[in-house]
Amino acid sequence: MKKLGSLARWIRQVLFGSYVRTFISYYAGFTLIGTLLLMLPISLKDADMIPLTFIDALFISASGMSTTGLSPVNISETLSIFGQVILALIIQVGGVGIMLMIAGFWVFTGRRITFRERTLIMTDQNQINMNGVIKLVRDMAIILFCIEFTGFLLLGTHFYYAGYFSFEESYFQAFFLAISMTTNAGFDITGTSLVDYSNDYYVQVVSMFLMFSGAVGFWALVETKDWLKAKLGNERFEFSIYVKLIVSMHIVMTIIGALFIIIFEFNHFFYDKGLVESLFYSLFMSLTTRNSGFQTMDVSAFQPVTHMLFNAFMFIGSSPNSAGGGIRTTTFIVVSLAIVSFAKGKDQVTLSGRSIKLKTIFKSFIVLVSAACIVFTSTLLLSLTESKEIHVILFEVCSAFGTTGLSLGITSELSDIGKIIIIMTMFIGRIGIIALLLSFKKKGGHYNGVRYPEMDLIIG
Amino acid sequence: MKKLGSLARWIRQVLFGSYVRTFISYYAGFTLIGTLLLMLPISLKDADMIPLTFIDALFISASGMSTTGLSPVNISETLSIFGQVILALIIQVGGVGIMLMIAGFWVFTGRRITFRERTLIMTDQNQINMNGVIKLVRDMAIILFCIEFTGFLLLGTHFYYAGYFSFEESYFQAFFLAISMTTNAGFDITGTSLVDYSNDYYVQVVSMFLMFSGAVGFWALVETKDWLKAKLGNERFEFSIYVKLIVSMHIVMTIIGALFIIIFEFNHFFYDKGLVESLFYSLFMSLTTRNSGFQTMDVSAFQPVTHMLFNAFMFIGSSPNSAGGGIRTTTFIVVSLAIVSFAKGKDQVTLSGRSIKLKTIFKSFIVLVSAACIVFTSTLLLSLTESKEIHVILFEVCSAFGTTGLSLGITSELSDIGKIIIIMTMFIGRIGIIALLLSFKKKGGHYNGVRYPEMDLIIG
Ligand SMILES: [K+]
Ligand SMILES: [K+]
Numbered sequence: 001m002k003k004l005g006s007l008a009r010w011i012r013q014v015l016f017g018s019y020v021r022t023f024i025s026y027y028a029g030f031t032l033i034g035t036l037l038l039m040l041p042i043s044l045k046d047a048d049m050i051p052l053t054f055i056d057a058l059f060i061s062a063s064g065m066s067t068t069g070l071s072p073v074n075i076s077e078t079l080s081i082f083g084q085v086i087l088a089l090i091i092q093v094g095g096v097g098i099m100l101m102i103a104g105f106w107v108f109t110g111r112r113i114t115f116r117e118r119t120l121i122m123t124d125q126n127q128i129n130m131n132g133v134i135k136l137v138r139d140m141a142i143i144l145f146c147i148e149f150t151g152f153l154l155l156g157t158h159f160y161y162a163g164y165f166s167f168e169e170s171y172f173q174a175f176f177l178a179i180s181m182t183t184n185a186g187f188d189i190t191g192t193s194l195v196d197y198s199n200d201y202y203v204q205v206v207s208m209f210l211m212f213s214g215a216v217g218f219w220a221l222v223e224t225k226d227w228l229k230a231k232l233g234n235e236r237f238e239f240s241i242y243v244k245l246i247v248s249m250h251i252v253m254t255i256i257g258a259l260f261i262i263i264f265e266f267n268h269f270f271y272d273k274g275l276v277e278s279l280f281y282s283l284f285m286s287l288t289t290r291n292s293g294f295q296t297m298d299v300s301a302f303q304p305v306t307h308m309l310f311n312a313f314m315f316i317g318s319s320p321n322s323a324g325g326g327i328r329t330t331t332f333i334v335v336s337l338a339i340v341s342f343a344k345g346k347d348q349v350t351l352s353g354r355s356i357k358l359k360t361i362f363k364s365f366i367v368l369v370s371a372a373c374i375v376f377t378s379t380l381l382l383s384l385t386e387s388k389e390i391h392v393i394l395f396e397v398c399s400a401f402g403t404t405g406l407s408l409g410i411t412s413e414l415s416d417i418g419k420i421i422i423i424m425t426m427f428i429g430r431i432g433i434i435a436l437l438l439s440f441k442k443k444g445g446h447y448n449g450v451r452y453p454e455m456d457l458i459i460g
Numbered sequence: 461m462k463k464l465g466s467l468a469r470w471i472r473q474v475l476f477g478s479y480v481r482t483f484i485s486y487y488a489g490f491t492l493i494g495t496l497l498l499m500l501p502i503s504l505k506d507a508d509m510i511p512l513t514f515i516d517a518l519f520i521s522a523s524g525m526s527t528t529g530l531s532p533v534n535i536s537e538t539l540s541i542f543g544q545v546i547l548a549l550i551i552q553v554g555g556v557g558i559m560l561m562i563a564g565f566w567v568f569t570g571r572r573i574t575f576r577e578r579t580l581i582m583t584d585q586n587q588i589n590m591n592g593v594i595k596l597v598r599d600m601a602i603i604l605f606c607i608e609f610t611g612f613l614l615l616g617t618h619f620y621y622a623g624y625f626s627f628e629e630s631y632f633q634a635f636f637l638a639i640s641m642t643t644n645a646g647f648d649i650t651g652t653s654l655v656d657y658s659n660d661y662y663v664q665v666v667s668m669f670l671m672f673s674g675a676v677g678f679w680a681l682v683e684t685k686d687w688l689k690a691k692l693g694n695e696r697f698e699f700s701i702y703v704k705l706i707v708s709m710h711i712v713m714t715i716i717g718a719l720f721i722i723i724f725e726f727n728h729f730f731y732d733k734g735l736v737e738s739l740f741y742s743l744f745m746s747l748t749t750r751n752s753g754f755q756t757m758d759v760s761a762f763q764p765v766t767h768m769l770f771n772a773f774m775f776i777g778s779s780p781n782s783a784g785g786g787i788r789t790t791t792f793i794v795v796s797l798a799i800v801s802f803a804k805g806k807d808q809v810t811l812s813g814r815s816i817k818l819k820t821i822f823k824s825f826i827v828l829v830s831a832a833c834i835v836f837t838s839t840l841l842l843s844l845t846e847s848k849e850i851h852v853i854l855f856e857v858c859s860a861f862g863t864t865g866l867s868l869g870i871t872s873e874l875s876d877i878g879k880i881i882i883i884m885t886m887f888i889g890r891i892g893i894i895a896l897l898l899s900f901k902k903k904g905g906h907y908n909g910v911r912y913p914e915m916d917l918i919i920g
Contacts, residue, residue: 264844305844312836335829342826343897358818365825366802369795372832376772384724384765391850437803 020438024431027065030097031427034061034090043083050078055416060087062423065094066430067323069186069293069405070396072412072419076189081172084189088179094430095183095214095323096144136222143221144182144214151178151210158202181210184323186293186405198296199277204284211292217246217319241352246319249329250290257286257313264306269297289313291324293405300408307395307408314402315375317429325403325429327371334364367433374433375401378425385417386410400425480898484891487525490557491887494521494550503543510538515876520547522883525554526890527783529646529753529865530856532872532879536649541632544649548639554890555643555674555783556604596682603681604642604674611638611670618662641670644783646753646865658756659737664744671752677706677779701812706779709789710750717746717773724766729757749773751784753865760868767855767868774862775835777889785863785889787831794824827893834893835861838885845877846870860885 015025037043038057044050052060056072063070064087079087156174159165165173173189180187190196197203213221220243230237261282262270270278284296289310299310317326334349338361341349348355378397383390392408399406400422414422428436475485497503498517504510512520516532523530524547539547616634619625625633633649640647650656657663673681680703690697721742722730730738744756749770759770777786794809798821801809808815838857843850852868859866860882874882888896 303844304850305840308836308840308843308850312840339826339830339897342823343900345898362822362825363802365822365829366799369825369828370799376768380765380768380772383768384763389849389851390764390768390854394850437799438805440803 018438020435023435024439027427027431030090030093031058031061031065034065034086034093037061037086037090038079038083040083043080043086045078045080045083052078055419059419059423061090062426063405064090064185064187066325066403066426067091067095067183067185068325068400068403068426068429069180070400070407070411070422070426071187072414074191075187076191079189084176087187088176091183091185091187092179095179095185096141139222139225140218143218143225147210147213147221148178148182151182151206154206155203158206162200162202164196177207178210181207181292181294182214182323184211184214184292184318184403186288186291188294193295195296195298198281201280204280204296207292207294208284208287211287211294212250214323215290215292215318216250217322219243219321220247220319241354245333245352246329249333250319253313253316253329254283254286254290257289257309258282260309261286261302261306264303264309268303269301286313289402289404289406290316290318291326291402291404293399295406299406304391307391310406311395311398314398314404314406315371317402317404325426325432326401327367327433331364331367334361335368338364363434366437370433370437371401374425374428378421381421382414382418385415385421386413388413396422397425401429403429478898480895483895484899487887487891490550490553491518491521491525494525494546494553497546497550498539498543500543503540503546505538505540505543512538515879519879519883521550522886523865524550524645524647526785526863526886527551527555527643527645528785528860528863528886528889529640530860530867530871530882530886531647532874534651535647536651539649544636547647548636551643551645551647552639555639555645556601599682599685600678603678603685607670607673607681608638608642611642611666614666615663618666622660622662624656637667638670641667641752641754642674642783644671644674644752644778644863646748646751648754653755655756655758658741661740664740664756667752667754668744668747671747671754672710674783675750675752675778676710677782679703679781680707680779701814705793705812706789709793710779713773713776713789714743714746714750717749717769718742720769721746721762721766724763724769728763729761746773748866749862749864750776751778751786751862751864753859755866759866764851767851770866771855771858774858774864774866775831777862777864785886785892786861787827787893791824791827794821795828798824823894826897830893830897831861834885834888838881841881842874842878845875845881846873848873856882857885861889863889 014021016022035054035058038060039052039054044052050073052073059070059072060075062068075084075087152171152174154174155177156171159170159173160167164170176187176189179185186193188194194203194207197207219240223239223243227237227239229235258279259282262278265282270281273281281297284294285299285302288294290313299307302310315326316332317328318324320328320330333351334356337351337356338349341347349361350356375394375397378401379390379394382388382393382397386393388410392410395406395408396410398404403426411422474481476482495514495518498520499512499514504512510533512533519530519532520535522528535544535547612631612634614634615637616631619630619633620627624630636647636649639645646653648654654663654667657667679700683699683703687697687699689695718739719742722738725738725742730741733741741757744754745759745762748754750773759767762770775786776792777788778784780788780790793811794816797811797816798809801807809821810816835854835857838861839850839854842848842853842857846853848870852870855866855868856870858864863886871882
């Protein structure tokens with residue numbers, strides 16, 4: 001009896017011993033529930049003809065929870081309407097639910113992102129007001145629902161009147177896509193992603209708006225709401241530096257990406273395409289790497305050099321506190337600035353007239369290097385378990401880590417061990433490196449050891 | 461006249477404006493002299509039949525100066541005996557000469573590695589004694605010459621008595637190999653690397669000794685000399701923590717590498733090989749990634765997963781202040797320890813009972829991330845200019861950056877732009893990331909700007 005008690009205590013410690021562990025446990029729990037729901041006979045179109053193995057169900061659930069969008073099976077052929085609704089719910093929990101959880105989570109775990117900090121980007125030691133958190137999470141939920149609903153109406157109505165589908169089918173497609181786009185999941189229920197809409201710029205513009213909203217991070221959304229409110233009330237409102245920063249980074253990176261795609265594919269994929277067509281293709285595909293994973297063309301038609309560029313973009317991922325994955329844009333910019341500062345011999349890393357905290361810089365490097373190690377290790381392991389080219393494996397891994405979901409077509413051919421490796425990579429990509437590393441730390445486990453004498457080493 | 465003066469001043473500033481710039485300029489100058497010497501008609505076996513283009517000569521010279529060992533042409537078929545001697549001299553300058561230059565360089569540029577620091581691994585603000593530097597450099601030169609000469613005798617005598625070559629040829633082969641091995645250059649003048657000696661364990665043991673001596677870093681060699689001296693004089697001598705560290709890291713990594721090679725290739729390359737044979741192959745090939753680049757078998761016969769492992773080992777490279785390249789073992793260990801410390805919630809990074817300076821940790825991360833960027837960028841550019849698989853391109857780039865010189869066989873097939881990219885990568889791999897970054901800084905260019913208020917960002 002006593003032994004059982006201590007076992008229970010141990011399990012509780014491992015699963016819920018800290019905020020981060022609790023977060024990860026809930027996340028894993030939801031993934032498992034999703035897996036079981038997808039395996040219900042009612043979720044499958046034809047369980048006898050097209051069965052769904054546990055690994056494949058786990059893969060889809062993990063892919064949905066992490067809003068990656070990779071799938072070892074064709075969703076529309078395998079899942080029934082009921083199953084597709086379940087998948088939409090999984091995506092919604094993984095995209096919006098986790099985002100709200102994270103919103104609360106950062107606040108509770110001493111990251112203390114107060115409203116003041118949000119506008120001033122300064123660390124404030126004041127405790128967050130509980131009402132503030134609740135209001136923030138409620139605001140977020142309302143905003144995301146509004147965006148999704150707008151997308152649903154815009155897409156569904158268009159699908160019907162443009163004659164793509166029947167009335168019900170149009171709005172069901174729109175329901176699924178609006179969720180899948182806003183959460184940046186990238187799942188589709190046609191089996192061809194958005195290739196059918198490659199000449200439908202209306203659908204593409206709506207998609208890009210939804211994808212962008214989901215990937216840009218919730219602080220930007222909350223401030224946009226405040227800005228709208230102020231506009232309507234004829235009040236003055238100034239966006240915070242932080243929001244200006246993440247939005248402009250997102251836009252600049254997307255445009256740079258699009259330019260590179262045009263340069264690399266000018267004489268290849270765009271050889272026989274018109275100017276507007278090429279611009280739309282490159283803009284959409286650039287945005288999709290950041291990280292919805294929808295495609296208006298088959299990404300394997302691009303050149304290897306473009307795939308390498310995509311690897312970098314998927315690895316960087318989207319804004320922190322968004323539905324996206326990867327190392328996050330802020331990590332990328334802080335590390336880049338730190339290297340430039342070092343080369344210039346500066347002893348501060350500055351951005352918009354402020355110096356970035358040493359601890360933040362340190363964390364950025366930890367995130368980037370750990371992420372690179374994870375991508376490398378996954379690629380190495382997959383090159384052992386799969387007989388595929390490193391090129392396509394690396395693309396699959398970057399896509400999983402960035403929770404983007406683009407693929408050069410090997411997902412369905414992966415071995416079971418390969419699938420588990422990709423599942424782990426998506427999982428880590430979504431919860432983030434910081435959470436992964438901090439999960440090793442016990443609650444309140446601040447290290448109070450001896451002070452050691454300092455030493456130096458010859459480096460690089 | 462006045463304009464000319466200011467132009468001259470500007471050029472002097474760019475080329476010699478700081479210690480780092482001076483070092484790089486000398487390095488580039490030597491590379492260019494080597495190129496010109498290799499292009500002399502007397503250096504070529506048959507200039508009419510097998511000409512040497514400027515790019516190829518530059519490639520060989522840069523490869524020699526960086527002790528990489530990659531070559532777009534077959535050395536023994538292209539270069540005359542005179543040319544081969546020139547190449548041996550280039551390697552010697554690049555390996556030993558630069559190592560001595562760096563020894564002086566670190567001392568002069570305020571890195572202040574004093575003798576006290578070398579044994580205590582603590583930063584000491586005392587200026588280095590000029591006599592100390594001269595003694596150090598002289599010691600180093602003598603030690604390396606002794607090692608090379610020992611290798612020359614051991615190999616030459618063996619080659620002759622084992623009947624590999626005629627008397628002259630035996631000692632000429634030994635002369636070239638002793639230099640190429642000790643400097644970790646990896647060039648050979650048989651055209652088959654060490655494959656002919658794949659069953660000659662005497663040659664392999666001697667090679668491994670020479671390769672290890674060149675890659676382990678000069679502090680270890682100097683202390684070994686001191687230790688020998690103490691032994692002979694019956695005095696007590698204790699190796700410094702630093703030397704113990706770099707030597708044990710080198711040995712441990714080599715053994716781990718060998719173990720992985722055995723595991724990965726157990727059912728493949730080693731399928732029809734005996735135990736001793738397999739052990740020697742794996743040990744030699746593991747050591748060769750750290751970074752001589754000699755091979756006792758064709759490395760392309762290994763599996764892709766083994767190539768990925770080699771990429772990591774070549775990227776990490778050898779000890780600082782050695783004839784090797786890469787990010788250096790110390791960088792790797794500091795970054796690894798920092799990540800583990802972060803995960804454990806410690807606020808110090810400790811090693812052998814001492815905490816590593818924050819500045820050192822910061823530098824390690826800068827080196828690793830910059831190096832990864834360079835490898836990625838080179839790979840991306842080569843995937844644009846060459847129509848080769850990413851897998852072989854990445855291997856070539858890691859090999860060039862780690863100045864290892866292993867190749868999956870594309871070196872001779874590279875386009876001219878591709879060759880220039882590899883030349884640049886070898887160059888950066890040899891001078892090191894720190895030197896590269898600091899070359900942007902002017903002499904005494906310490907940044908004394910305004911203090912900015914601190915800010916925080918949400919990361920990863
Ligand atoms: K996605
Ligand atoms: K080498």
